[in-house]
Amino acid sequence: MIDLQRRGLVMAAGGVLAAGAVNPGWAASTGRKLGYAIVGLGGYGLGRIIPQFQNCQHSRLVALVSGDPAKARKVAQEYGVPERGIYSYSDFDRIRDNPDIDIVYICLPVFMHAEYTIRAAQAGKHVMCEKPMAINPAECEQMIAACRKAGKKLMIGYRSRFEPHNVEAIRLARAGAIGNLRYFRSEHGFVVGDANTWRMKKAQSGGGSMMDIGIYALQAARYMTGEEPVAVFAKETTNRSDPRFREVEDMIDFQLEFPSGAIGSCMSMYSANRNQFVLMGDKGRIELEPATAYSGQRMWVGQERSDKTEVKPPPGPYANQWVGQLDHMAQCVMQNREPLVPGEEGLRDIRIIEAVYRSAREQKRIVVQS
Amino acid sequence: MIDLQRRGLVMAAGGVLAAGAVNPGWAASTGRKLGYAIVGLGGYGLGRIIPQFQNCQHSRLVALVSGDPAKARKVAQEYGVPERGIYSYSDFDRIRDNPDIDIVYICLPVFMHAEYTIRAAQAGKHVMCEKPMAINPAECEQMIAACRKAGKKLMIGYRSRFEPHNVEAIRLARAGAIGNLRYFRSEHGFVVGDANTWRMKKAQSGGGSMMDIGIYALQAARYMTGEEPVAVFAKETTNRSDPRFREVEDMIDFQLEFPSGAIGSCMSMYSANRNQFVLMGDKGRIELEPATAYSGQRMWVGQERSDKTEVKPPPGPYANQWVGQLDHMAQCVMQNREPLVPGEEGLRDIRIIEAVYRSAREQKRIVVQS
Numbered sequence: 001m002i003d004l005q006r007r008g009l010v011m012a013a014g015g016v017l018a019a020g021a022v023n024p025g026w027a028a029s030t031g032r033k034l035g036y037a038i039v040g041l042g043g044y045g046l047g048r049i050i051p052q053f054q055n056c057q058h059s060r061l062v063a064l065v066s067g068d069p070a071k072a073r074k075v076a077q078e079y080g081v082p083e084r085g086i087y088s089y090s091d092f093d094r095i096r097d098n099p100d101i102d103i104v105y106i107c108l109p110v111f112m113h114a115e116y117t118i119r120a121a122q123a124g125k126h127v128m129c130e131k132p133m134a135i136n137p138a139e140c141e142q143m144i145a146a147c148r149k150a151g152k153k154l155m156i157g158y159r160s161r162f163e164p165h166n167v168e169a170i171r172l173a174r175a176g177a178i179g180n181l182r183y184f185r186s187e188h189g190f191v192v193g194d195a196n197t198w199r200m201k202k203a204q205s206g207g208g209s210m211m212d213i214g215i216y217a218l219q220a221a222r223y224m225t226g227e228e229p230v231a232v233f234a235k236e237t238t239n240r241s242d243p244r245f246r247e248v249e250d251m252i253d254f255q256l257e258f259p260s261g262a263i264g265s266c267m268s269m270y271s272a273n274r275n276q277f278v279l280m281g282d283k284g285r286i287e288l289e290p291a292t293a294y295s296g297q298r299m300w301v302g303q304e305r306s307d308k309t310e311v312k313p314p315p316g317p318y319a320n321q322w323v324g325q326l327d328h329m330a331q332c333v334m335q336n337r338e339p340l341v342p343g344e345e346g347l348r349d350i351r352i353i354e355a356v357y358r359s360a361r362e363q364k365r366i367v368v369q370s
Numbered sequence: 371m372i373d374l375q376r377r378g379l380v381m382a383a384g385g386v387l388a389a390g391a392v393n394p395g396w397a398a399s400t401g402r403k404l405g406y407a408i409v410g411l412g413g414y415g416l417g418r419i420i421p422q423f424q425n426c427q428h429s430r431l432v433a434l435v436s437g438d439p440a441k442a443r444k445v446a447q448e449y450g451v452p453e454r455g456i457y458s459y460s461d462f463d464r465i466r467d468n469p470d471i472d473i474v475y476i477c478l479p480v481f482m483h484a485e486y487t488i489r490a491a492q493a494g495k496h497v498m499c500e501k502p503m504a505i506n507p508a509e510c511e512q513m514i515a516a517c518r519k520a521g522k523k524l525m526i527g528y529r530s531r532f533e534p535h536n537v538e539a540i541r542l543a544r545a546g547a548i549g550n551l552r553y554f555r556s557e558h559g560f561v562v563g564d565a566n567t568w569r570m571k572k573a574q575s576g577g578g579s580m581m582d583i584g585i586y587a588l589q590a591a592r593y594m595t596g597e598e599p600v601a602v603f604a605k606e607t608t609n610r611s612d613p614r615f616r617e618v619e620d621m622i623d624f625q626l627e628f629p630s631g632a633i634g635s636c637m638s639m640y641s642a643n644r645n646q647f648v649l650m651g652d653k654g655r656i657e658l659e660p661a662t663a664y665s666g667q668r669m670w671v672g673q674e675r676s677d678k679t680e681v682k683p684p685p686g687p688y689a690n691q692w693v694g695q696l697d698h699m700a701q702c703v704m705q706n707r708e709p710l711v712p713g714e715e716g717l718r719d720i721r722i723i724e725a726v727y728r729s730a731r732e733q734k735r736i737v738v739q740s
Binding site: 233237255 | 553623627631633
């Protein structure tokens with residue numbers, strides 16, 4: 001009986017909104033594929049992004065930018081990138097003369113995001129930039145201005161926005177499946193083993209777990225509630241005698257205050273593996289765990305007085321979240337539409353993170369600048 | 371391999387401390403049973419406490435105090451309480467003349483706790499009082515003073531301290547099974563259906579979910595970390611158009627700042643059923659769900675890089691948490707020892723709750739008075 005009611009709830013909600021209202025549908029493809037240059041052949045660019053082009057309908061790999069010529073040549077051979085598509089950081093600006101390159105995807109340590117986004121825009125290319133967008137809001141604003149001046153699009157690599165469980169969770173929440181939203185809770189963390197990675201150097205990363213993994217909780221708090229926080233309160237705890245945490249924070253617990261009265265409560269950490277969120281409404285709740293991992297997402301929907309039921313989302317239009325991200329940007333460029341997660345979205349997170357850090361430092365509630 | 375390691379961890383921890391160090395063992399019983407008077411025949415006193423005397427070794431039911439003589443007579447008959455053990459609120463003070471009564475257990479709405487605790491002490495009886503201890507710290511102080519003046523013991527009904535999963539979780543945490551403690555998280559809530567219960571009248575309850583169910587999260591944050599919070603930050607969200615929440619709060623998210631740097635992050639609510647906590651250390655975590663329910667507790671212990679394993683606690687010395695609470699108090703009286711959860715413990719929670727409410731009102735970090 002309860003199960004039927006719950007299924008009824010979910011199905012009824014399914015009828016209210018078309019999926020496209022949340023993750024916009026697009027006009028039929030032109031069949032054309034836009035060319036991407038991947039900047040940075042680190043673990044993410046090389047291990048996660050480059051292998052996905054074979055699954056894309058609108059994106060292809062045409063160039064590589066690396067400080068290691070031998071590595072670049074090897075990757076180029078493996079993925080069929082022509083010799084003319086191999087660049088170093090010193091001759092990066094020559095991408096201007098390569099008509100194969102439509103979009104430059106910045107997969108560099110955070111402190112290099114602004115410089116290479118701006119140089120890419122000045123070279124007449126559209127830009128996809130990994131999150132966190134940059135070290136601070138001022139850099140984000142410069143990146144947005146540079147792309148605007150060049151008449152080029154800028155998108156931030158928030159892959160979860162293209163992951164089917166997250167897309168379906170947003171749809172259910174907006175459709176009223178759990179009533180009025182009251183409370184969002186998320187824990188995000190992973191264990192950093194290497195004290196010498198750029199992530200642990202404040203000048204290169206901009207900060208610790210909050211910039212790197214806490215940002216997933218923050219993003220999810222915003223896309224799940226559909227609201228912008230007006231104020232934050234945060235408390236940090238870091239074992240400074242741990243060699244990993246000489247410069248950046250380990251754990252930070254932050255509370256978000258939304259205009260409707262809904263509360264966001266999040267924990268970010270570099271010392272434990274956690275990846276989940278719960279959105280609670282006055283009629284039920286939606287849980288994801290893992291929520292924003294590379295794979296394995298699971299989702300449950302429940303009413304507050306009863307158990308929860310696992311819900312499988314409908315398959316999305318893309319093979320996976322990375323393909324969604326790459327093809328969405330390519331479609332935006334081809335159809336001259338604004339990306340779902342433009343530079344302004346990345347700036348918004350960095351502004352809130354700045355307020356989180358300030359709250360933790362000053363130990364008071366900080367109003368977020370809008 | 372991981373499982374063995376994990377078991378090793380738990381077993382190694384088990385060797386460090388005898389269980390008695392956390393839940394003190396007692397000298398052999400005298401075989402004598404002390405007599406309890408139950409004040410208030412509501413759902414908790416009648417439904418939860420009274421049926422447990424048959425399982426006790428040191429406690430017996432000898433008196434009832436009720437405003438409903440017919441109900442009192444019926445309960446007295448059912449549980450073998452003699453006619454001379456039946457009292458109304460107007461002749462309550464006559465308990466002084468009943469030598470069968472050693473301990474008075476106050477199971478009344480919160481606003482009556484102080485008055486009946488003080489009257490019981492003045493009648494020469496030891497007192498067990500339900501939690502939350504009273505409406506405000508001043509009342510708690512008066513209760514403590516009255517019992518001290520009368521030379522009588524005062525214990526607060528924190529049943530979870532006698533529940534085997536909680537006792538074992540405390541033992542593991544103190545034994546270092548999960549390393550240095552970093553973070554405690556708890557959600558506690560239940561759905562209040564009746565807008566007209568005394569719980570929803572601020573003058574009778576002292577507050578909303580925080581006083582009633584959030585206090586379990588707060589207590590657990592303190593007994594699991596073994597630390598006292600030095601400051602709090604809290605944010606409330608209540609739908610004031612809901613007839614249940616005209617006077618008291620629904621949801622309140624509160625953060626506790628511990629001297630070691632550990633963080634407590636808790637959510638209390640009257641609009642959803644939640645009952646869990648997680649204690650995270652730098653070597654692993656302990657989870658309970660449900661954590662403080664009447665029954666059904668489950669516990670998991672895990673290292674942060676691996677899965678978690680369900681751990682069954684050793685059976686405690688008592689049949690269940692209520693029996694533990696009743697017999698512990700009886701043993702304290704017989705052996706002239708201080709209860710594990712004396713009045714000062716109840717006062718401590720009420721002082722912190724006062725700081726939580728003030729933080730939510732003033733929207734700033736509030737230092738807890740020590």
